[in-house]
Amino acid sequence: xxxxxxxxxxxxxxxxxAAMLPSRDNYWRRAYGLIALGLPLLGYxxxxxxxxxxxxxxxxxxxxxxxxxxxxxxxxxxxxxxxA
Numbered sequence: 553x554x555x556x557x558x559x560x561x562x563x564x565x566x567x568x569x570a571a572m573l574p575s576r577d578n579y580w581r582r583a584y585g586l587i588a589l590g591l592p593l594l595g596y597x598x599x600x601x602x603x604x605x606x607x608x609x610x611x612x613x614x615x616x617x618x619x620x621x622x623x624x625x626x627x628x629x630x631x632x633x634x635x636a
């Protein structure tokens with residue numbers, strides 16, 4: 553297992569542990585931190601393991617951080633004029 557995949561697994565465990573702790577701001581501060589750490593890590597995974605493994609890691613990260621992704625899609629729909 554490459555170092556990038558080990559770091560990605562650690563990131564996933566930390567993200568799940570962070571989701572279990574109570575929060576006053578609905579976890580957004582933690583989500584921003586996880587996104588800031590996860591994007592360079594995703595690039596590292598793609599660099600070391602290729603795009604297919606990178607897509608798997610991206611899917612795993614999106615399943616953990618699904619609400620930021622949902623809000624991003626809603627914002628993009630409003631911005632592009634496709635949503636009601």
